Amino acid sequence: MCDVHKRTAVFTILLEDGPLFATYTVPVTREALTAFAERQLGAEDRLAMEATTNTWAVAGVLRPFVQEIVIGNPLRVRAIAEAKIKTDKVDSRVLAELLRCDYLPMVWQPDKETQRLRRLTHRRAALVSDRTRLKNRLHSILHHTLVPLPDGHLFSKKGIAWLRQVPLAQEEALARDSDWRLLELTELEIAELDELLVREAWQDEKVRLVMSIPGIDYTVAQTCLAAMGDVSRFANAKKLAAYLGLNPSTRQSGGHCYHGKITKQGNAHARWLLVQAAQHLGQYRGPLGQTMRKIIRRKNRSVAVVACARKLAVLLWHVLSSGEPFRYAPPKSLQAKFSRLRAGHGSAPQRGSGQGHTAVSAIWTRPDASPAFAFPSAGGKWSARDRSAGQGGKSHAGTEQAGGFLPRTASTFSHRG
Numbered sequence: 001m002c003d004v005h006k007r008t009a010v011f012t013i014l015l016e017d018g019p020l021f022a023t024y025t026v027p028v029t030r031e032a033l034t035a036f037a038e039r040q041l042g043a044e045d046r047l048a049m050e051a052t053t054n055t056w057a058v059a060g061v062l063r064p065f066v067q068e069i070v071i072g073n074p075l076r077v078r079a080i081a082e083a084k085i086k087t088d089k090v091d092s093r094v095l096a097e098l099l100r101c102d103y104l105p106m107v108w109q110p111d112k113e114t115q116r117l118r119r120l121t122h123r124r125a126a127l128v129s130d131r132t133r134l135k136n137r138l139h140s141i142l143h144h145t146l147v148p149l150p151d152g153h154l155f156s157k158k159g160i161a162w163l164r165q166v167p168l169a170q171e172e173a174l175a176r177d178s179d180w181r182l183l184e185l186t187e188l189e190i191a192e193l194d195e196l197l198v199r200e201a202w203q204d205e206k207v208r209l210v211m212s213i214p215g216i217d218y219t220v221a222q223t224c225l226a227a228m229g230d231v232s233r234f235a236n237a238k239k240l241a242a243y244l245g246l247n248p249s250t251r252q253s254g255g256h257c258y259h260g261k262i263t264k265q266g267n268a269h270a271r272w273l274l275v276q277a278a279q280h281l282g283q284y285r286g287p288l289g290q291t292m293r294k295i296i297r298r299k300n301r302s303v304a305v306v307a308c309a310r311k312l313a314v315l316l317w318h319v320l321s322s323g324e325p326f327r328y329a330p331p332k333s334l335q336a337k338f339s340r341l342r343a344g345h346g347s348a349p350q351r352g353s354g355q356g357h358t359a360v361s362a363i364w365t366r367p368d369a370s371p372a373f374a375f376p377s378a379g380g381k382w383s384a385r386d387r388s389a390g391q392g393g394k395s396h397a398g399t400e401q402a403g404g405f406l407p408r409t410a411s412t413f414s415h416r417g
Contacts, residue, residue: 002049003092004028004058012092013040014100023089028054030061037065048099050074050091051107056115069109072098075265076105110229117226120197124219125269127190134183138163141172141179197222198344211337212325213315214284215277218341224274224316227267237317244271246310262306271309278308286328288312 003010009028013021026036041047045066049055051074059069072095098104110118135155142149150162168176201207201218210221227244234240241247245265251258264271282292282304288311295304319325 002047002058002062003088003095004049004052004055005088006054008088009033009058010088010092011036011040012089012096014096018097018100020093023092025088028058033058033061037062041065043067046070046099048072048095048104050077050095056109059109070099070104071107071109073105073107108229108233114226114229117200117222120193121219121223121226122269124190124193124197125223127186127193131183131186131190134179134186137179138176138183141168141176142166145169145172194344198341202341202345206320208338208341209319209323209325210316211341212329212334213312213319214286214288214326214329214333215279215281215312217337220273220277224270227270228316228320231317231320234317237314240317241310241313244274244313246271246274246306246313262310274309274312275305278305278312281308284328284330286330288328 003012005028007028009026011024011026013023015021022040024036024040026032041062043066046068047062047066048070049059050072055071059071063069077095077098095104139149139154145168147166147168150159153159154163163176164180198218201222204222204225206225207218207221210216210224211218216224228234228240231240234243238247242263243266245263245268247263248259249261249263251260278292281288282296283289288308291311292304292308295307315326
């Protein structure tokens with residue numbers, strides 16, 4: 001079994017009936033790992049590892065040499081095998097014993113394409129964080145030198161022209177010029193990465209399907225899809241909400257049960273993006289907006305935003321599992337999303353894809369249904385018919401329920417669900 005760190009990995013080899021065979025410390029390089037695997041690992045062996053930063057890279061090197069690699073959940077492993085004495089050899093032995101007894105809590109192993117999309121979306125998130133930090137530093141320079149900000153947005157064209165010529169002391173001027181150069185470089189890196197992500201989003205039917213949900217653009221859609229992987233591995237929408245850490249925590253003992261704040265487990269970036277996507281849902285007329293306004297009246301805006309972020313996670317599961325979009329998607333908002341996506345991709349707009357298509361119903365084209373609206377294909381072509389043509393038909397049965405595509409028995413938008 002393998003306890004992986006940045007520079008070394010500790011391998012503990014157990015015999016089939018439990019006795020310790022050997023322990024090795026190996027440098028974490030491709031050459032050293034390959035040489036160790038060729039000497040010590042066999043095709044019948046099973047290897048256990050804890051999920052960490054470089055786990056997937058190490059697993060990719062060792063996978064051809066063993067029968068199976070099992071990645072353990074470090075939080076659950078710690079809860080099962082907490083010890084007073086903690087060393088790399090002890091941790092490696094614990095993993096080996098848990099795997100031998102088939103008691104190692106496993107995590108899902110994403111495929112190569114999902115790992116690639118995760119790296120791209122995480123890279124973009126890091127660059128956006130750098131951009132925000134640089135903008136805050138520029139604000140800070142003006143703040144501590146008591147320079148009043150101009151009217152409007154500081155980083156608009158007018159604000160940038162003012163920022164470049166505002167008189168400052170030598171030290172502050174050097175800091176401003178340095179931060180501004182870094183900001184320009186960061187913007188270029190973000191633009192280059194966005195160009196790649198937009199091309200992939202335009203070709204990905206799942207991204208365009210998820211974009212039918214209010215508040216979710218291609219950036220949020222790609223990040224959530226990268227975090228989720230294959231949606232079929234979640235038995236229901238509650239499982240996905242729990243995976244993203246948006247379900248309420250529970251403390252129960254005897255006859256007392258307390259539901260508290262969300263657990264905040266799982267992918268923090270995807271969870272944060274869903275919370276940001278839910279910020280303006282109150283302006284929509286559909287069930288999402290109604291839910292948010294109702295919770296705001298009962299509690300407060302912060303609780304309402306997080307609750308609606310969970311609703312978005314629930315809708316993610318439903319639209320991906322059913323292959324149908326959110327039927328209450330505002331047509332104008334939906335068309336604006338695809339127009340931005342098409343513009344970023346560089347596809348020329350099709351004739352007739354302008355304002356004439358705003359009064360359409362967002363229903364996915366299926367062979368067994370009567371569609372009122374079809375998302376644009378990768379070539380950018382829109383297909384639509386008048387909203388009134390689809391109203392009153394059987395395809396709209398149950399649309400007053402959760403998201404418009406679920407049967408009448410569903411209760412996705414109940415506050416308890």
